[in-house]
Amino acid sequence: MSSNNFKCGFVTIAGRPNAGKSTLINSLVGQKISIxxxxxxxxxYAVRGILTRINYQIVFVDTPGMHIFRHRLALKLNNISRDSLAYCDIILYVADLSRFPVKEEETVLDIISRLKIPVVAVLNKIDKSKDYLNVYLDLIKRYDSGRDIFKYFIPASALKGINLDKIEKSLEEFLPFNPPFYEEDVLTDFSREFRIADIVREGFYRHIKEELPHSMAVKTEEIVDRGKVVYVLCSVIVETQAQKKIIIGRGGRLIKEAGIYSRAEIEKILGKKTYLDLRAKVLKDWQVNFRFLRELGYV
Ligand SMILES: Nc1nc2c(ncn2[C@@H]2O[C@H](COP(=O)(O)OP(=O)(O)OP(=O)(O)O)[C@@H](O)[C@H]2O)c(=O)[nH]1
Ligand SMILES: [Mg+2]
Structure with a gap:
């Protein structure tokens, strides 16, 4: 794999919440790395997904969407994004073409355009809408003016796999010469515990809406190999008793539904039959409990 001509570097994916950053990292790497x-x-998290080709390796870093603070956890998430941006070789900026760019978009562009790191702009969700394509191009060019850091503008669909090859090719161009950082079969360095906890969170997000998702956290407590099955215990943490009632659902329906989805996804990662045990818990101030945030890997 290694030779003098080998290229390898970090590509941080940045953009507003919900722009499709995680969908994009999964499509580019070819496996579900990020929920x-x-x-x-x-x-x-700053989730890493690794793509290895014959003559280059790209270490993608997915980040939390950058946004204007609305809740306490948000501050920590923005810090994760900023840190990942400061130490990368290329920025993959993802814009959501299906939504008009509001102030939040300008905040992201302002941060990115000050960094002096080459940027590849992905104009995502082209399968859904092209209405704001020129609005985005004009906006980005305004921030790029006099800086010349935006190298490519690629309309794409992370969901439908449109123009992924163009994105990869443009990134390759700006990768520095380095030996590979990871073995060629490694797709992520995200720990098994964190991946499982995130998948369980994804399982619940399919059913709950509004503010509740931000009040929820999942922690993997145990992974025990029992021969034919792996036993996995996760705590599902919320802030109030009322929230606990919601995530359990009437007659335990919601926690069961989330469990069915998550178990199937976890089995793909573990490659083994899994028994998933989910326990709902109330921890009132988990978002400001530093020790707990560290256990969750959010700080
Ligand atoms: N139509 C369409 N939908 C997409 C595309 N990419 C992502 N989505 C959808 O957009 C939503 C958000 O996708 P995510 O990948 O979670 O977005 P994100 O930018 O990682 O969001 P945060 O982690 O919250 O910052 C999901 O419902 C995706 O299915 C796309 O190319 N086309
Ligand atoms: Mg994401």
Whole structure:
């Protein structure tokens, strides 16, 4: 795999919440690395996904969508995004063509355009809408004016796989010469515990809406190999008793539904039959409990 001509570098994916960043990293790497949902602010980690080709390796870093603060966890998530941006070789900026660019978009562009790192702009969700294509192009060019850091503008669909090859090719061009950082069969360095916890969170996000997702966290407590099955215990943490009632659902329906989805996804990762045990818990101030946030890997 390695030779003097080998290229390898970090590509941080940045953009507003819900733009399709996690969908894009999954499509580019070819496996579900980062969870996806229709709820903004789904991603809570700097999730790495690794793509290895014969002569280059791209280490993608998915980040939480950057946004104007609305809740306490948001501050931590924005810090994760900013840190990942400061130490990368290329920025993959993702815009959502199906929504008009509001102030939040300008905040992201303002941060990115000050960094002096080459940017590849992905104008995502082209399968859904092209109405604002020129609005985005004009806006980006305004921020790029006099800086010349935006190298490519690629209309694409992360969901339908449109123009992924163009994105990869443009990134390759700006990768620095380095030996590979990871073995060629490694797709992510995200730990099994965190991946499982995130998949369980994704399982719930399919059913719950509005503010509740931001009040929820999942922690993997145990993974025990019992021969034919793997036993996995996760705590599903919320802030109030009322929220606990919602996530359990009438007669335990919601927690069961989320469990069925998550178990199937976890089995793909573990490659083994899994028994998934989900327990709902109330931890009132988990978002400001530093020790707990660290256990969750959010700080
Ligand atoms: N139509 C369409 N939908 C997409 C596309 N890419 C992503 N989506 C949808 O957009 C929603 C958000 O996708 P995510 O990948 O979770 O977005 P994100 O930018 O990672 O969001 P955060 O983690 O919250 O910042 C999901 O419902 C996706 O299915 C696309 O190319 N076309
Ligand atoms: Mg995401």
């Amino acid at each position: 996806v949902s229709s709820i903004p602010q789904t991603t809570r």
